[in-house]
Amino acid sequence: MIDTAAHAAPFAPEHDSGAGYISSLPGEDALPGFPRRLCLLGSTGSIGKNALRVAEGRPERFTVAALAGATNLALLAEQAARFRPARLCVLTPSGVDALAGMLPAGYAPDIVHGPEGYASLAADADSDVVLSAIVGAAGLMPTLAAARAGKLVALANKESLVLAGDLIRQACRESGAVILPVDSEHNALFQALGGPGLRELPHVATLVLTASGGPFRDKPAAFLQTVTREQALNHPNWSMGPKISVDSATLMNKGLEVIEACRLFGLPPERVEVVVHPQSIVHSLARYHDGSLLAHLGPPDMRVAIAYCLGYPRRTPLDLPAVDLVALGSLTFEAPRHDDFPCLSLARHSLSLGAWGPVALNAANETAVELFLAGRIAFLDIPRLVDFALTTQAGVYADDLDAILEIDRTTRRRVRERAEGGAPRG
Missing domain, CATH: 1.10.1740.10 (RNA polymerase sigma factor, region 2, helix turn helix motif)
Known part of the structure; x- marks a missing residue:
């Protein structure tokens, strides 16, 4: 959980009207240090793949603690073998054994599945930053879990806010979580x-x-x-x-x-x-x-917004x-x-x-x-x-x-x- 004791939510709304930015933005000394441990939800999608490119290019800043995919098990296995995270998540129970069989000998991460598995990874104490990049309404539960756990949330799943913006705002107020928008337009405004x-x-x-x-x-x-x-x-x-x-x-x-x-x-x-x-x-x-x-x-490349969120408030050279x-x-x-x-x-x-x-x-x-x-x-x-x-x-x-x-x-x-x-x- 992000320590906000010394930073009294300077940008949080003063009442429940929904006015103001969705979360507090504490100073750098209250945010996770470097290297940051990343949990990438939706690692096999476009945003997730670009996030891994950013992380791989800056190993002094980022390590990969957890990866979650859905059904593209071959790509998830390839990513897992390269970054060796401690935890993985897939969509279905059958995918657990199938993925385990694709991993190299001697590497045996914890593999979970389904919505509960995604939420478990999002709230895991061994991750500092959660990239929420699962497409569609399926991203709501893990995003809310990350917010309730007080995480630094790099939010690429716009549907979470479309469906439950008020619930996420409330969770951030209660836990001290920080929401950083990955969508290029909202990241640009931020x-x-x-x-x-x-x-x-x-x-x-x-x-x-x-x-x-x-x-x-x-x-x-x-x-x-x-x-x-x-x-x-x-x-x-x-x-x-x-x-x-x-x-x-x-x-x-x-x-x-x-x-x-x-x-x-x-x-x-x-x-x-x-x-x-x-x-x-x-x-x-x-x-x-x-x-x-x-x-x-900026150039039309999602790595700009992704890198800004993963390294916030520092800029990551690209x-x-x-x-x-x-x-x-x-x-x-x-x-x-x-x-x-x-x-x-x-x-x-x-x-x-x-x-x-x-x-x-x-x-x-x-x-x-x-x-x-x-x-x-x-x-x-x-x-x-x-x-x-x-x-x-x-x-x-x-x-x-x-x-x-x-x-x-x-x-x-x-x-x-x-x-x-x-x-x-x-």
């Missing part, structure tokens, strides 16, 4: 604002999230009716997993990030803007009441090319096409429905994306199914974990039933 800026959030007019626009930014509306799986996965700037790539193509990823920004910084949705920035060099901006803008610029502004020539910005990409508006609408809205939004989207990737629905059926989930769900209580998980389960079932009965067309 860096641009800095410690003093986070104190001055009342003086920020709006936070401006940038979006690449995805692979279909300049495609006509008629083209979207014919989008294939392969086209949706072909992002022009970023290398990401299938689910996040599809979310980027629909702009749902940006919608979820609007909700994430509200949860992280304690701001209402009207103070979070979105602009399309095709070059992906300006990662986000803070607009102050005096008209000034503070921006964070072997990345510097942004050449002259070679770029110009940076452009444009408004999102809300009518053609309705997921962004649906995400904002979900915030107006109460606590259950973002939970249903996320569950419906995850289910619809899964169906699209399986070839069972069309690209434009994704927002239609999300809209169905939001417009046909009665308002329900969603202020504790059990209620959140029940809404998640119910929404997934309803969306599947709707899709199986014929994907909605209106």
